[in-house]
Amino acid sequence: MDAQSRGRADEIDPADQWVLNPRTGSYELQLGDSAAQAQQRPRVAAPRRTASAPAAPTAPSPGVPKPRRGDGPPGRRGGRSRKGGGGGGRRKKALLITSGTLALLLVGGATAAYLYYDHLNGNLSVTDVAGAGTGGFKKDQPINILVIGTDKRSGAGNEGYGDKDSVGHADTTILFHVSKDRTNATALSIPRDLITNIPACPTKQPDGSTKTIPPVKNTRFNTSLGQEGRDAGCTMRTVKELTGIEVDHFMMADFNAVKTLSTAVGGVPVCLDKAVNDEEGSHLKLGPGEHRLEGEQALAFVRTRHGFGNNSDLDRIRIQQQFLGSMMREMKSKETLTSPKKFLSLAEAATKSLGVDSGIGSISKLTDLAGELKNIDTKNVTFTTLPVKDNPAEPEGKKATVVVEKSLADPLLQMIRGDVSLTEVEKKEQAAKEAADADAKAKQDALLQGNRAPAADVRVSVYNGGGPSGAASTTLNWLQNTKGMSKSSNQGNAPAKVGATQLEYAPNQADQARALADALGLPATALKMGTADAAAKAPLKLTLGPDFDKPGAPLGAPVPQQLPEDVQQAQADKAICAK
Secondary structure (H helix, E strand, O other), rough: OOOOEEEEOOOOOOHHHHHHHHOOEEEEEEOOHHHHHHHHOOOEEEEOOOOOOOOOOOOOOOOOOOOOOOOOOOOOOOOOOOOOOOOHHHHHHHHHHHHHHHHHHHHHHHHHHHHHHHHHHHHEEEEEEEEOOOOOOOOOOOEEEEEEEEEEEEEOOOOOHHOOOOOOEEEEEEEEEEEOOOOOEEEEEOOEEEEEOOOOOOEOOOOOOOEOOOOOOEEEEHHHHOOOOOOHHHHHHHHHHHOOOOOOOEEEEHHHHHHHHHHHOOEEEEEEOOOOOOOOOOOOOOEEEEEEEOHHHHHHHHHOOOOOOOOHHHHHHHHHHHHHHHHHHHOOOHHOOHHHHHHHHHHHHHHEEEEEEEEHHOOHHHHHHHHOOOOHHHHEEEEEEOOEEEEOOOOOOOEEEEEEEEHHHHHHHHHOOOOOOOOOOOOOHHHHHHHHHHHHHHHHHHHOOOOOOOOOOOOOEEEEEOOOOOOOHHHHHHHHHOOOOOOOEEEEEEOOOOOOOEEEEEEEHEEEEEEHHHHHHHOHEEEEOOOOOOOOOOEEEEOOOOOOOOOOOOOOOOOOOOOOOOOOEEEOOOOOEEO
């Protein structure tokens, strides 16, 4: 029973937008702007809270379509007036009716928007990670999100994949680093069979208490989740210890996430260089050429270990990167963003199939995060893999695990910590950047030219912004007792992490800054001069970064600007054929 005379909007009763669904026996609110759009747009049922929600999203809630005239609550079926009449009285009455209808529309539309918003919130599965991570991203700092794919066989239809009672592992893990200026991102894959250390992990229990799971040395990375009761917070802590990068948030997907999200975008395009017939594992069977995969086929594609390359987990990582890059392109495509059906389906699938931490555990928080990411072009997203080599502790012919290849991993991790983009830059842009860097270096070198203040006159507040634990306290004692800078103070942890040690000062504090730079051996690039003079007794601000080892020791090597040639990488905007 739908509203009649759709073309005569001012004669439609607000209640007519609520439609009885004969399959469910309940009323559903039909959202839309026009009759044409109404034919395309899915009908959204007034939501009901359930005792347990599935899981949470990577995508923001979609904008709820503007209500048509006539949106309103169910409960009455007022029809058109059949009475005649004419003249000014009829027009006055029509005006009154229209005004009343508009008031109802405003209330009804707001209610519909709230109901859908509340419905998406109810879909979310949120985990309290007991203090793991930073507690939340900041708008003027880089963002690090840990995307975890678990092999837990949860969800309808996944029992047939074997090991149905498994608590799951961190089967696929990607650290997604978003640059401070929000122009680029790096997606770092971490192999599941990597041998590493898992630190002690506090986990929240169902009764509200906290249980600390003991640390484990020299074990597979994938056991950082699920095993012995570990949650995603344990994986976050393991990644920090492994990479030196602190994670802001996590998002976790199971098998159903791949199936539902790939279907919601209308399929994910992939290209195969040769035919694949994986009868042993995923049962993927595809011919060479291009395919659009969704549902079970999409899941088989990202799970297969016997169809590409050397049938290793590292080859599977490359296939997953190819798939994710293609999915990103589909999500940002005009066809997805302008299709109400696809957009609403994507929001529904995302909120039901992905889990998140409490720091982004609501639609409003996810919308804020999406606002930080929305302008990153896929051409500025680079996939790479933490460099590894065969585990030398295992005998030849039985290599099943890997260890970090430090000579390649160290510069890669330095670049991510230093917020350096891995994206290829056009020659013209690169030349302009090099010229700007040279100009900045000349200005920085000039800062070190001039007088030095006596040590006793140097006032400085010391912060730890990513240096070793206790570095601020150690540096304070060294400055006061070794260098005679008694007016130093320890301010503890900095409000935000920094990529490298920096000394901030005002123009009228330059003499003090030079003296402190000499004492600590700071390079010119560590000095950051402000534009306005400071008050007479205001201190300098010294923030110790990850390049800081101990006071008096030279800072770490400069952050590299280019990756070693042997580090695997792929651009998200480039479609390649899997081999």
